[in-house]
Amino acid sequence: MVDFLGHDTGEQTLASALLRALNPSLVPRPIGTDNLERTLHSGLVLKRRAGAPLVPARVPGLAKRSLDIGLALWLLATLWPLMLLAGLAVKLSGPGPILFTQIRAGQNGRPFTIYKFRSMRTEAAHQESVTAVGAVLRRTSFDELPQIFNVLRGEMSMVGPRPHVIDMHVAGQRYDDLVPHYAQRLTIRPGISGWAQVNGLRGVVADTDSAQARIDHDLAYLQNISLTLDIKIVWLTVTREILRGTGR
Known part of the structure; x- marks a missing residue:
């Protein structure tokens, strides 16, 4: 019974x-x-x-946005010399632009242009090769720093589900068709870092299991969203990925 x-x-x-x-x-x-x-x-x-x-209907929007703007401005004021050095290093690493840009799916699926420091070679023969500078930038997650401007433009948050490529495919299928309830992760702004990323789920999504695990972590974040959790994720991003160099 x-x-x-x-x-x-x-x-x-x-x-x-x-x-x-x-x-x-x-x-x-x-x-x-x-x-x-x-x-x-x-x-x-x-x-x-x-x-x-179950995804909560109410997100701490104003408080979260205030945290985003305050933290983004502080990072920009603090890290601009490092960002200039990173840009110079990328330029000297080989031909090609300093920034890598790509169209990603934002809140409610709206497309936007994401910014990163370029980490790949642009020569046709080496399109899949990561430069030496790019490897360091990826390991420390410094390649993501230009996304501070995405945050200030209102396209991203400091913390949230990572933005995916439009019509992203995993194991030969569209990601949103492969994993149930995928669209619920699009109800808030995507983030520079997220609960999935600080728990080791980052880089290439190779199979169905890893795809499902990331969505589970994104939805768990949405169900437990709070400023306290955002601050915890920022802290874990610094201690686990930047200081330890465990980025992808």
Whole structure:
């Protein structure tokens, strides 16, 4: 007998035990007839109702935007000498522009131009080769610094789901067709860094499992969004990726 009030029953306890045995990464808690919670390896809880993720309707928009602008201006005022040096190093590393630009999907799917320091060779014979300077920029995530201007333009946030290429494909399929509820990650501005990235999910999305893992982390961020979580992600970006050099 299912308990419609969400109280524990013997059958629910048995079901929970079986799920834990089948997949230790799932930590379910019965919260109703069609509800389920599971804790991701990163520690955030991802809630689902009838199989669909629950995404909160209210996002701390004004406070989050204020944090974005304040942090972006502070970073620009602090890091502009480093950005000039990085730009000069890219220019001296070989022919080609200093900045790499690409059209990405922004909030509500609106396209925008993202900025990065170029890290790849532009010569036809070396299109897939990362330059020596580019390797350092990627390892420290400094190649993402020009996205401070995307933040100031209102196209991105300091923290949020990473913006994907328009019509991005994974394993031969469109990403938004491959992973259920993909579109929910587009309800807020994309970020320079995100919960998925600080938990090691960055770089090339090679298969269905890694694609699903990133969306799960993006949706868990949306369900738990707060200024405190944003500050934590900024801190983890600095300590895990920049100082340790664990960028892609």
